[in-house]
Amino acid sequence: MRLTVVSGLLVLPLAAAKSLWSDSPGNYSSIITTAFPLGNGRLGAMPIGLPGKEIVNLNVDSLWRGGPFENPAYTGGNPNVSKADALPGIREWIFQNGTGNVTALYGDFPDYGSYQVLGNLTIDLGDMGAVSNYRRSLDLESGVYLDQFKTGNVDITREAFCSFPDQVCVYRLASNRSLPAITFGLENQLSSPTPNVTCQGNSISLYGVTAPTIGMIYNARATVVVPGAKSSSNYCSPNNATVNVPKGHREVLLIFAAGTDYDASKGNAAAGFSFRGEDPYRQVLQTATSAAKKSYSALKSAHLKDFQALSGTFELSLPDPNNSSSKPTTELINSYTLPGDPFVENLLFDYGRYLFISSSRPGSLPPNLQGLWTESYSPAWSGDYHANINLQMAHWAVEQTGLGDLTEPLWRYITETWMPRGAETAELLYGASSGWVTHDEMNTFGHTAMKNDAQWANYPVSNAWLAHHAWDHFDYTQDAAWYEETGYPILAGVAEFWVSQLVADEYFHDGTLVVNPCNSPEHGPTTFGCTHYHQLLTELFTHLLTTRPKTNTLHTTLSKTLPHLSPGLIIGSWSQIQEWKLDLDTRNDTHRHLSNLYGWYPGSSISSPHATNRTVTDAIATTLYSRGNGTEDQNTGWAKVWRSACWAGLNETVNAYAELALAVQENFGPNGLSLYGGSVPFQADANFGVVGAVLEMLVRDKDLSYARLDAAQNGGVGGKVQVQEIVLGPAIPEAWGGGQVSGVRVRGGGRVSFRWDAEGVVDWCEFEGAGRGEGLEEVSFFVKGGGAIQC
Template sequence: MKARFIILLPLISFQLFAQENNFDLWYRFPAQEWEEALPVGNGRLGGMIFGTIEHERISLNEETIWSFPFKPVTATSKTRNLIKKQRELIFEGKYKEADELKVQDLDIPKNAKIIEEQIEGMYTGRSIYKPLADLYLHFGSTESIPYDYRRDLDIENAVASVTYKIDDVTYRREVIASYPDQAIVVRLTASKPGKISFSSKMTRRVDVKDDMYRYDAELGAKVESIKTPPAPIIKVLGDDHFSFSGKADPEGVSYVAHFKLVNEGGKKIPTVGGFKVENADAVTIFITAATDYNYEEPNLAAAQQLEKVSSYLYGEIKKRHIADYHKLYKRVYIELEKSRNSTMSTDRRVTAFQLGIKDSRVAPDTPRDNDLYALYFQYSRYLMIASSRKGTLPPALQGIWNDSLLPPWFGHYTSDINIEMNYWPAEVGNLSECHNVLLDFVFQHIDKAKKVAEISYGTRGMAFNSMSPWGPRATYSKWNGFTGWLAQHFWEHYAYTLDNEFLENKAYPFIKEAALFYVDHLVEYPERGYLVSGPEYSPENKYYLKEDPTKEGRHISMGTTMSRAIAYEVLSNAVKASEILEVDKDLRKEFIVARDNLSPYQIGKHGQLQEWLEDFEEVYPGHRHLSHLYGLFPGSEITKENNPEIFEAARKSVERRLEHNGGWTGWSRAWIIGLAARLQDGEMAREQLELLLERTTLHNLFDTHPRRGGNTTCFQIEGNMGATAGIAEMLMQSHEGFIHLLPAKPKNWRKGRITGLRARGAFEVDVNWDNGVLKGVNILSKKGGLCKLKYADKIIEFETDSGKEYSFNGKLQ
C-alpha cells in the first residue's frame, strides 16, 4: 500500500483536507485496486468508483447476474435410512463410521418403498456471482500538475464524488445509484465552460488471472473450470445511446445494460462501445440494466428505465435519490468523541490502527479514534441500504459488489453465518424494510422446503438447507440449523415492530413449520432421556477422539450445542407466537414438550461451554466460527440472570477462542464483539473492535477475510454488518425483556450519543452520556405498552401510549 502512495505523489499535489462532514469517507489519492474503490448501490445495481484523474473506472454490477446450471433437485427417502443408521452408530460411539457413511453404502432391502421426486422449481449446481461490466472514461493526461484532489463517499447523502483542480479549473464527478429511478447516474462538471473532454469504453472480464491474489481454496481445478463468458454485444442505438448485452457465462443469466449520454455544450461523437465528448460544459451519463432473471424482455425493461430516467434533469434525480435515502438513513444518528484524527483522511485513520501507532506521552486509556467507530457504524447502515431494498435479492457474501468471474467462495450465499449476519443490524439499526428483503425471499419457498422435509427426512415442517438466488437448493444436509436460524429473523422482525399482521401472515407460518420439523426430527438419546437432533455438524469446527492417535478431524455427532440452542429458540418463539395469535393450542403443547426435553447445556473440562454434547477435543480451538455460543448471541437464551453458570462457561469459551488466536477473520471478530457486549464486557468489546480495524479492515472500510495463508485478503460484507450490530449491543440491549442502557460501553468511550436505535417492544431509543455516565435517555413508543428501562443497577417500568415520547435523566428520573 505504501508504494502506491509514493507513486502517486509526484503526479498530484495533495493537501490535507479537514473533514467537513463527519460521515464522509475521503481520500487524497485515487483507488488503484478494486478493494480501494468506493461503493454505490440501489439494492439492485452496484458500482465501485476508482476516481483516477486520467481515467475513471466504474465497476458495475447487477445483482441477478449469476451463472447457474439449473440442475433439477431430486429428493429421496433413502436419506431417512442414512439418518437412522448414522444415529445408531453415533449412539454406539462409532463416530468415524458414522462420519464416513454415505447413502450408497446402505444395505436397503430391494422391496423397501423408496420415494424419489424432483421438486418443482428447485435447482442445484454451482452458482457464481458475476460482474456486469467496467465503464472507463478516458480524460487523458495534462501538462499541468493536478492539485487539491479529493475522492469522497458522502454516506449522509449516498453520493460518491471526485474533485480536483488543473490550473484554475475545478473538475467534479458525482455518481449516484438511485433507487426511485432504478439507475446509476454519473455527472461531470467543470468550473469553466468547455472544459470537459473524454472518451468512454465498456469492457468485461474474460478470465480470472488478475484475481489470483484473492484466492486460496479456489485455486486449481475450480479456476480451470471457469468458462470464458460469451463476448458482449454492443449496439449503437443513436449518437447518445448504446446497449451492452451478454450472458453471465454459457450457463447463466442473460443481461442487457443501456447507456445514454447527455452533454451540455460541446459535441459528442458516437464510437464503438462508447462516446467521445469534446469541450462540453457538463455531461450526464445514465446507466440502466435488466436481466432475464426478473424480466421476459430485459432489453425492453432496461430501455424503458433509461428513457424514463434520462427525461429528468440531474438535479431532480439527485434530489429524489437523497430524499428516498434519507427516509431510511436519517433514522439513526451516532456521535462518539472526536479527536484530531477526525480531520484526517479515512485511509490515514485506518492505517493508524493497522500500524499500531501509539504515543507513549498519551495516557493508555486515551481514546484512539472513537469517531472512526461512529463512521464505521453508519457506513455499514449505508451498505445495507445500498444492497437490500424492496424488490431485490438479499445481499450475498460481497453484498452486490464484485468485479471477478470467480469471486471468493463464488460470491454466493452461505447458510451457516453469512446470510444471517448480513441482517444482524437491520432491526436495531432501524432498517426493518431492508430486513424484509430476506424474509420475503425465503417465505416464498416454504412449499419447496416442506417437500424436502417430507421426502428426505420423513417429518412435518420444512427443511431449508441452503440457498441460491433461486431459493433452496439442497434436499439433505448435515447442517439443519439454517431453517431455524431464518425463523429467528422472522421473530426478531416481529419483536422489534410488534406488527401483528406480519406475525399472523408471515412470521408464525414460517416459525411454525421450522418448529414442526424439530418436533419430528428430535430423537431421545438412549439412557439419557433428553432429546437431541442430528446427525449434524457444528459449523464449521471439527473434533477428534482421544483414543485416535491420528487425531483425525470428525464432523458429525448428535445434539450439537448450536442446534440445541436454535431448536430451543424456535420452539419457544412458536409457543409465544401461537399464544399471541390464540391459535394451534394442541400444536403448542407439542412445542412445549419438545422444548422442555431438550438436552441441557454442558460445561467441559476447561470450564467452557461445550461445542458438542460430548467433551471432545477440538481440532481447532481457535476456530473462526463460534457456533456453540449462538445462545448468547445472536440468540438470547443465555443470560447472567437466567443461568449464571452457563453464562460464565460461555465467557470461558470466548476467552478460549481468543487464547488460541480465534477471531482471525473479520466476520468472526465481529461476532466476538457481539458476544463480548452480551457478556457486558465493554473492554473486551473495545479490544476486538480495535483488532477488527487493525487486521481485517480495508481503507474503504470494507471488512475482509484472510486468504492464501494470511498473505492476502478478500472482501466479505457480513463482517461490516456484524460489527455494527456489536456496536449497537455495546450501547443498548433489549433481549432480556427490558431496555438496558450502555451495558458494555468501554471506559474510554467517555462521551457520545446515539439516537433512533430500535428496541424490542417497538421502542425507539435515544441515549447520551458524558464523563462515562448516562446523562439522558428518550423513549419513543411506537405501539404503546409497558416499557422497562435499566441503567447500572436501577430498573424502572412505566406504561406508554403509542406515538408518545418519554424522557429521563441519568438517574432514570
C-alpha cells in the same frame, strides 16, 4: 480542537457528519480495497476516481452463472430419489459410537454457479496533465460519491449515486470552464461468451448471456445526456461502440440501468423451478430512457429524499479525540492500531448501515457474501449465501438501527426460493412430509441440499437461524399483519421440519429428545445433541408458543415437545459451555466459530433467562477465553466482531472493545471494506457485524418470550409480563466517553435516545413507546452498574 466542560467534566468534541474520503485515486488492480461502493439494492457501482480514464466497476445483484439457466434439469442439489432411508442407520451408529458421518446424505452440486461482475463503465477524459487539489469522497448520509481535481485553470467535479426511486445509477461531470472531449464505454473483458456492445443514439448497450447455449441474459445500458445540446446531437461511434462527447460542454450526465432475466417468483414447482423471466432489454431501455428525461437536480433530489429517510433514522456520535475527521479515511484505516480511535469505529459503524441500505432494498436479493460488489468473474465462495453465520450477521442490528423495512429481500427470498426447494430437500433427505430445510451454502437458484463435505455443508439448522431474524423483525416492529402473513409461516415451517427430526436420546437414555445427526458449524464431529442446534430450537419453539392460540395444532405439539428437548446449555468438565452433548471440547481450541454461544449472542435462549446467573456467565467467559481472540484460526473479521458482541453481553467492556479494535486493525481495507484474513477477498459480514457488536455495547434489551412462556405455564394470565427492563450503556468503552445515540429501536416497538458522561455512564435518555407487546405495561431503564434512570 474545541473542548467543552459539562458539570465539571471535560468533554471531547463529537465526530462530524460521516464520509469516507481520500486525497488520491483508487487503484484499478485493487478495486475492491480502494474504490468507494455505491448501490441501490439491485445495482452496484464502484468508481475508482482516476482523473484521466475513469473506471466504474458495475454489478447487478441477480447476475449468476449456473442453475437452470445452464441446465434445465437442475434440481437444487436434491437427489432424484429419496435418501431418507439411510437416516435410521446413521442415527443408530451415532448413538452406539457417539460420533459418525452422513456420507449417505451427501449430494452433488453440478451447475451450482457463481455470482459475477457485470462489467466496467469507462469515462475517458484524455491526458489530464498535472492534477492538483485532488479529493474523492463518499457521503454515508446521502449515498453520494464526489471527486474533484484541478488541471491547469480548469476545475473538474464528478458526482455519482445509485438511485432506488429511479432504479438507475447516475454519473455527472461538470467544470467551471469547459470539459475536455469525453469518451464513454461499456465493457466486460472477463465474461465468456463475450457480451455484445453496441451504440445507438447516445446510448451504449451491453447485452450478454452467461453460457453459449441457454444461459442467463443480462443487459446494461449507459445513456449519455448533454444538457443544452441539440436534441438531434448524436455522439455515438458505432464502430467502437462508444459515445464521444466533444469538448466545450460544462456538464455531461450518464444514466446507467441494468437487469437480467432472473425471476425469483419462478423458483417453484409450478414454474418448473426455472427462475426464467423476461428478456431484460425492454425494461432496461424503458428505465434508462425514463430517467434520462429528468433533470439531474430532480434525480438527485429523489435519491436524497429516499436515502436520507433511511440513513437519518439513527445516529451514533462518538468523540473525535485525535481530530481524525481531518485525515483521509485511507490513512486512518491503514494506520489504525490498538487501543483504537472512536472516530474510526463510529465511521465503520455508519459504513455498516450504509452498506446495508445500499445492498438490501425491496425487490432486490439479500446481501450476499460480498454484499453486492465484486470485480471478479468468479468471486470467492461463488459470492453465495453462507447461512451458518455470514448471511445472518448481515442482519444482526438492522432492526435496532431503524432499517427493518429493508429486510424484505430476505423474507421474500426465503419464501419464494428456499422454502419451495427446501420442502423437497426435507422429504428427499430427511423423510419429512411437512416443513422445509436448507443447508449452509446456497445460490440464487434454490440450492437447499447438502453439498458433499459434512464439515462445511452438514448444517440443516440454517433454517432455524433464519427464523430467528424473522422473529426479531416482528418483536421490534410489532407488525402483527406481517407476522401473520410472512413471519409465522416461516417459523412454523421450520418447526414442523424439526419436530419430525427429533428422536429419543439412546446414548444417555435420559428421556430427552435430541437432533441426530448434527454438526456444529464447520467444527468437530458429526454427533447428536449439538448445543447450537438445541439453542436454536429452544428459541424457535418458545417464540411460536408465545404467539399463537392454544387451539393451534402446532402449538399443541410444541407445548408437548419443548419440555423434553435436550437443553442447549450444558456446562462441561472444565466449566465451559459444551459444544456437543458429549463433553468433547478441547481447551484452547481457537476455532473461528462460536456456535455453542449462539444462545448468548445473537440468540436469546441463554442470554434472556440466564443473564444474571453467575455460573452461566462464568462459563461463557471461560469459553471465550479458550476460543482465543479470532486471529488464530483464519484471522477473520467476522469472528472478532462476534467475540466482541459476546464480551459486551458479559459487560466485559475492555475485552469487547479490544476485539472490535483488533478487527479494525486486522481486517479492514483502506476503503473500509472488510477483508477475509486481512487481505482479499472482500467479505461483507464483518462490515455488517460491527453494527451488531457496537449495539451490544450500547443497549441490552432482553427477548421476553421466555418470561412470557414461564408466566403462562405458572398460572399467569396470557403469559403477561409486567416490566420490560432495558439497560442503557452496559459496556460503553472509556474511549467513547461523552458520546450519544439517537433512534435505538427496542423490542416491543419503542425507541430510545440517550447520552453518556466521560466515564461511559448514561446520564440522560428519552423514550418513545409504541405497541410494547402483548400484556406489557411498563418499561424500566437501567444504566451500567444497575442504577435506574428515568427516560
